[in-house]
Amino acid sequence: MSSVLTPDQILGVDSVFAKEDLEWAGIVRKWLDENVREKIGDWYIDGTIPARELAEGLGELGVLGMHLEGYGCGGATATQYGLACRELEAIDSGLRSLVSVQGSLAMFAIHHWGSEEQKEEWLPRMAQGKAIGCFGLTEPDVGSDPAGMRTYAKKDGDDWILNGAKMWITNSPVADVAVVWAKTDEVDAKGKNVVRGFVVPTNTPGVETPVIKRKISLRASITGEIVLDNVRLPASAMLPKAKGLRGPLSCLSEARFGIVFGVTGAARDALEAALDYTGTRIQFDRPLSSFQISQQKLAKAFGQYASITLLAAHIGKIKDEKGVMPEQISLGKMVTVDTAMNICRDLRALFGGSGITSEYSPLRHAVNLETVLTYEGTHEVHQLTLGRAMTGINAFAN
Known part of the structure; x- marks a missing residue:
């Protein structure tokens, strides 16, 4: 019988990625094997995942927002972050989704487009897994065409009033904060309403995050809606650097x-x-x-x-x-x-x-x-x- 080589040995993965990057991936894989692998099949069948417990563990591991700089984030390279995602999805896409939404959607939005106050308030806790975030863009009738969103933010003095609904939102039923995108009264050069982002604590009056059940796919993930009913936010809730769909x-x-x-x-x-x-x-x-x-x-x-x-x-x-x-x-x-x-x-x-x-x-x-x-x-x-x-x-x- 011939000697047996693993797929990665045949590929020569150690020549594809740097040694230190593969060592980091090995640390992530070991943690997941010890803490998650044997449980994921049951979570999938049960249609749930212990998001808060996992978030804290993943925060201690250092994968939440690991590719962002400062505010308790790791400042890792894109490739190192990618290899972490590779190990997470080797367990289950739902687990990688939890981390992606936390780090690459909610945290990235605050880190890239937010004010210093927003960054200091949320990013350290989110990096530690002490606070969970979600990202509200998709709507019940608006998926691939975000310009057609109906969620609306109207100025009321110095405050904003948000109304609308977001759909298929990973983490929303367990989230502490939602980054919500909405059309505003502001009009651009083409006469279209400008889209703005808002940092919305989910305990704000008028915010509901019902869970979506009966999923056949991505069952080891908590998916929900974000329903906004006359949600009043201070001016400081708006992401100051984000204007438009960019x-x-x-x-x-x-x-x-x-x-x-x-x-x-x-x-x-x-x-x-x-x-x-x-x-x-x-x-x-x-x-x-x-x-x-x-x-x-x-x-x-x-x-x-x-x-x-x-x-x-x-x-x-x-x-x-x-x-x-x-x-x-x-x-x-x-x-x-x-x-x-x-x-x-x-x-x-x-x-x-x-x-x-x-x-x-x-x-x-x-x-x-x-x-x-x-x-x-x-x-x-x-x-x-x-x-x-x-x-x-x-x-x-x-």
């Missing part, structure tokens, strides 16, 4: 970067699980891994995994060295999520009937990735974004 879209681009890396973790975990199962499951007096069709499936999945890992590493390098373009993030999300989902689907078949249980991860990953394919810009939106970049023609317009 604010929320910059946050989405930051979160998408974590997805680009994260889904490679789901693919790796599915591949590792399939290799372990087929190596020990006996059929016709032979391990499943000894059959040509099994090896064909495993080799195909490995090739796909290798390609998306290299793409993620390339985008991370660009982001660290010179800054990444939104189109490059769209390329990453479009390719890595779709490919990872297909890897997990294909490998599920190697488990036979056992593959539909929560004991094994590939189907859970595949079902979760259906959600990841949709949020932070649907697969089709990223296709059109790249089409526009390559042709100069905006296919979004009528």
Whole structure:
């Protein structure tokens, strides 16, 4: 029998990423293996996750807002953050979503667009996991076209009055603070109402965050709404540096970067699980891994995994060295999520009937990735974004 190499050994992952970055990823993986891995299947079946307990643990580990500078944040590189997301999503997309929403949406919005007072009030506690944040952009009738949002913020003296509703908001039922985007009375040069962001403590009168139930995908994640009924906020609640859709879209681009890396973790975990199962499951007096069709499936999945890992590493390098373009993030999300989902689907078949249980991860990953394919810009939106970049023609317009 030939010697056995892991997928990452064949890929030569130690030549793809720096030694210190892989050591950091190993620390994250060890913590997750010790504290989360054995429990995630039950959380998925139960449709919940102990968000507050995990947030504090992840805060102590140092992954919440780790790529931000100051205010208790780690100041890590983009690649280091990406590798942390990779380990988180190797456990479950819901876990990576908790961290992404906290660090790359809510914390990034405050860090990049907020006042000094907002930063000092929220970021240290959020970095420690002592406060949980959420990000309110998507609405019940407005997904891919944020310019069509109906949530409205009206001036009343020095205060703002917010009314509206946000939908599909990760963490909202357990959040202490929500970053909410709304149209205002202010009009831009084109005569359109200017979008502004607001830092909204969820205990503010008029704020409700009901949970969304009956999810089939991303079940180990707490998802809800943000309902705003005449919510009065002081002038200091507005993010002073964000004007227009550039604010929320910059946050989405930051979160998408974590997805680009994260889904490679789901693919790796599915591949590792399939290799372990087929190596020990006996059929016709032979391990499943000894059959040509099994090896064909495993080799195909490995090739796909290798390609998306290299793409993620390339985008991370660009982001660290010179800054990444939104189109490059769209390329990453479009390719890595779709490919990872297909890897997990294909490998599920190697488990036979056992593959539909929560004991094994590939189907859970595949079902979760259906959600990841949709949020932070649907697969089709990223296709059109790249089409526009390559042709100069905006296919979004009528």
